[in-house]
Amino acid sequence: MNPIPRRAHVLPRIVLADSTVPIRLSAQGGEGLFQDGQEYIVSYYPTEEFAERSGWRPGCAWRVRSREGALSLDVLFEGEQEHVFWVEEERAGERFPIAEARVYSLQPDLFALRPYKGDLHIHSNRSDGREEPAYVAAACREIGMDFVAITDHRLYEPSLEAIRAFEGVPTDLLLVPGEEVHPPDNPVHIINFGGRFSLNALFGTEAYPKGVEQMMANLGAVPAGVNRYQAASCLWCFEAIREAGGLGIFCHPYWFTNHRYTPSGALTSYLFDRQPFDAFEVIGGFHRDEIDSNTLQVARYHEEQKRGKRIPIVGVSDAHGCHNGELFGWYYSIVWAPQLTLEAIIEAIKGLRSVAVEAVAGETPRAYGPFRLVKYALFLMREVFPEHDALAARQGALMLRYLEGDMAAREGLAHLQGSTARLYDRLWAKP
Ligand SMILES: [Zn+2]
Ligand SMILES: [Zn+2]
Numbered sequence: 001m002n003p004i005p006r007r008a009h010v011l012p013r014i015v016l017a018d019s020t021v022p023i024r025l026s027a028q029g030g031e032g033l034f035q036d037g038q039e040y041i042v043s044y045y046p047t048e049e050f051a052e053r054s055g056w057r058p059g060c061a062w063r064v065r066s067r068e069g070a071l072s073l074d075v076l077f078e079g080e081q082e083h084v085f086w087v088e089e090e091r092a093g094e095r096f097p098i099a100e101a102r103v104y105s106l107q108p109d110l111f112a113l114r115p116y117k118g119d120l121h122i123h124s125n126r127s128d129g130r131e132e133p134a135y136v137a138a139a140c141r142e143i144g145m146d147f148v149a150i151t152d153h154r155l156y157e158p159s160l161e162a163i164r165a166f167e168g169v170p171t172d173l174l175l176v177p178g179e180e181v182h183p184p185d186n187p188v189h190i191i192n193f194g195g196r197f198s199l200n201a202l203f204g205t206e207a208y209p210k211g212v213e214q215m216m217a218n219l220g221a222v223p224a225g226v227n228r229y230q231a232a233s234c235l236w237c238f239e240a241i242r243e244a245g246g247l248g249i250f251c252h253p254y255w256f257t258n259h260r261y262t263p264s265g266a267l268t269s270y271l272f273d274r275q276p277f278d279a280f281e282v283i284g285g286f287h288r289d290e291i292d293s294n295t296l297q298v299a300r301y302h303e304e305q306k307r308g309k310r311i312p313i314v315g316v317s318d319a320h321g322c323h324n325g326e327l328f329g330w331y332y333s334i335v336w337a338p339q340l341t342l343e344a345i346i347e348a349i350k351g352l353r354s355v356a357v358e359a360v361a362g363e364t365p366r367a368y369g370p371f372r373l374v375k376y377a378l379f380l381m382r383e384v385f386p387e388h389d390a391l392a393a394r395q396g397a398l399m400l401r402y403l404e405g406d407m408a409a410r411e412g413l414a415h416l417q418g419s420t421a422r423l424y425d426r427l428w429a430k431p
Pocket of ligand 2: 121122123180318
C-alpha cells in the first residue's frame with residue numbers, strides 16, 4: 001500500500017485568479033521532505049476543473065527537480081477555486097506519493113480582503129459567566145479570535161473593563177464594546193456589538209418608554225399574535241444600536257426554554273419581514289442537546305433567502321465560561337474585511353461578507369453562509385487557520401500572563417505584535 005502523503009508547506013497559498021504565480025513547495029517545520037537534486041512528479045488538479053487556458057487534463061503533471069529542499073514551479077491559476085498539487089517520486093518505474101499541497105485562487109474583490117475570526121457574543125462573571133472580562137478576552141485570543149466583544153446580560157461596562165485592561169498593551173486582538181440587550185417585558189435577546197453607548201442603561205430613563213410609544217404610534221397594523229409593544233421595542237432597540245454606531249444582532253430565535261421557543265413564532269416572523277436587525281445569529285451558543293435550535297436557525301436563514309431577503313449572518317459562542325468544556329470556541333464568525341477595525345468588521349457583515357462556523361469539540365467543523373464564502377472558509381479552516389491560531393495562542397497566553405501581573409509578558413507581546421498580519425502577508429501572493 002502507498003504511504004499516506006505528507007502535507008507540504010506551500011507559498012504563496014492564496015493567489016489572484018487568472019494569474020501565473022511562482023509557487024514553492026517545501027517541508028513543514030524544517031524537516032527534510034524533498035532530496036536535493038532528485039526529480040519529483042507534481043500532478044496538478046484544479047478542484048472544479050475550469051482550466052481552459054492552461055489546457056489542463058486529468059493527470060497533468062510536471063517533473064520538477066528539488067533545489068534547497070524545495071520544488072518550484074510556475075502555475076496559471078484559473079478561476080476562483082482550490083488547487084491540489086500531488087507530489088510523487090518514481091522508483092523502478094513505480095510512483096509513490098510523497099506530499100500534497102493546496103492553493104486557493106480568488107477573484108480580485110476577495111483577494112484584497114483578509115479573513116478575521118471573531119466572537120460577537122460571550123459572557124463574563126460580571127453577569128452569569130465564570131471569568132473576569134479581561135480574562136475572557138485573552139482566552140479568546142488564545143483560541144484564535146481576532147476580534148471580540150464581551151456581551152454580558154444587561155451590562156455594557158464589562159466590555160469596557162476588558163478594553164481598559166489592555167489599553168496601551170501591544171496585542172493584535174480587536175476588543176470592542178458590547179452588551180446583551182434585554183428590553184423590559186420583551187423576550188427578544190439582542191446584541192449591541194460595538195455601539196458607543198449602552199441600551200440597557202437607557203431602559204431606566206425617559207428615552208425608552210417615549211421612544212417605544214412613538215414607535216408604536218407609527219407601527220401600523222401588526223399580524224395576529226404579535227405583541228405591538230414587543231414589536232415596537234425591538235424596532236427601537238435596533239435603531240438605537242445603529243445610532244450608537246453598532247451592529248444590532250437578532251439572537252437565538254429558536255432557543256427552547258420553558259417548554260417552547262422564545263420569542264414566539266409570530267414575533268420572529270415579524271422581525272424577519274421588517275428586518276430591523278443588522279445581522280442574524282444563525283449559529284448561536286447552543287449545547288449539544290440543544291443543537292436542534294441551530295439547525296432550525298440555519299433552515300430559517302435559507303428559507304428567508306429564498307423569499308428574496310438579504311440576511312447578514314454571524315456565528316457566536318454565547319459561552320458562559322472558558323474552561324467548562326462547553327460552547328467556548330465551538331461557534332464563531334469569519335469576516336472578510338480590508339483591515340481589522342470595528343467599522344470594517346461591521347461593514348463586512350452588513351455586506352454579506354461573513355460565514356458562521358460550527359466547530360463543536362470532537363466533530364467535523366461546518367460553515368454556513370454564501371456558497372462562495374463557505375467554500376473558501378473550508379480551505380482557510382484546513383490550510384491557513386492552524387498557523388494563524390498557533391500565533392494567536394502565543395499572544396493569548398502572554399495576555400493571560402500580563403493579567404497576572406507578569407510585566408515581562410508585555411515585552412513578549414510587543415515582540416509578537418503584528419505576527420498574524422505578517423503571516424497573512426507571507427501566505428498571500430504579491431498582487
Ligand atoms: Zn441570550
Ligand atoms: Zn448570551
